[in-house]
Amino acid sequence: MYTLYYSPGSASMVVHLALLEIGAPHDLEKVDLATDAQRRPAYLRLNPRGQVPTLVIDGKPYFESAALLMILAERHPEAKLAPPVGSGMRADWYQWIAFFTNALAPAYRLWFYPSDLGSAEHPPFVREALRQRIEDAWSLVDAHLAAQGPYMLGAEFSGVDLLALMYMRWSRNMPRPVTAWPALRQFADRMRARPSWQRLYEIEGLTEWAA
Numbered sequence: 001m002y003t004l005y006y007s008p009g010s011a012s013m014v015v016h017l018a019l020l021e022i023g024a025p026h027d028l029e030k031v032d033l034a035t036d037a038q039r040r041p042a043y044l045r046l047n048p049r050g051q052v053p054t055l056v057i058d059g060k061p062y063f064e065s066a067a068l069l070m071i072l073a074e075r076h077p078e079a080k081l082a083p084p085v086g087s088g089m090r091a092d093w094y095q096w097i098a099f100f101t102n103a104l105a106p107a108y109r110l111w112f113y114p115s116d117l118g119s120a121e122h123p124p125f126v127r128e129a130l131r132q133r134i135e136d137a138w139s140l141v142d143a144h145l146a147a148q149g150p151y152m153l154g155a156e157f158s159g160v161d162l163l164a165l166m167y168m169r170w171s172r173n174m175p176r177p178v179t180a181w182p183a184l185r186q187f188a189d190r191m192r193a194r195p196s197w198q199r200l201y202e203i204e205g206l207t208e209w210a211a
């Protein structure tokens with residue numbers, strides 16, 4: 001039913017985690033970013049952006065990690081990755097997914113891919129602006145978790161926690177890793193104890209930021 005085109009530790013993580021949380025049977029196809037496999041014509045036919053992840057659902061390819069999370073959550077309501085439609089928690093769920101994909105993901109993308117702006121390395125003022133934007137977003141999430149945690153939606157775990165965790169991991173070698181904020185640290189520890197996280201590490205062969 002599902003084939004996930006992924007690269008270890010990349011934006012495919014949230015989709016891989018969702019599949020593991022759901023327990024949905026799936027095939028994995030590794031895309032070797034080191035050899036630019038994402039730019040080969042056969043892959044571009046699946047994902048015209050030349051990025052991972054791509055999720056093929058019943059023969060049709062889809063891209064954008066947060067959209068894939070939402071699609072999976074809807075297709076598998078029993079996994080409770082999304083609160084019921086129409087509920088206040090569902091509204092919070094949309095809000096936080098939009099927050100992460102708008103306030104955080106583009107700044108991360110530019111941080112890791114200066115080539116998107118045509119340079120091998122950002123000038124210091126751009127790097128500083130991106131760092132500030134990323135840290136401001138994490139400060140907001142830290143305050144939210146401290147006041148209304150332990151999960152993004154409060155008492156209940158949901159798919160948006162998987163999205164948050166993926167982005168949190170990407171901060172590990174940045175000037176201020178998320179583990180420097182107390183509530184984010186607690187959240188990370190709670191989430192990294194989940195079996196899906198441990199299984200993903202085994203399958204993707206990851207070691208850094210395991211727990």
Ligand SMILES: N[C@@H](CCC(=O)N[C@@H](CS)C(=O)NCC(=O)O)C(=O)O
Nearest residue numbers: 010011033050051052053064065066
């Ligand atoms: N907005 C996209 C971003 C995907 C993305 O930037 N993927 C990176 C890996 S984390 C990638 O494919 N990089 C290879 C490249 O851009 O050439 C999503 O969330 O799916």
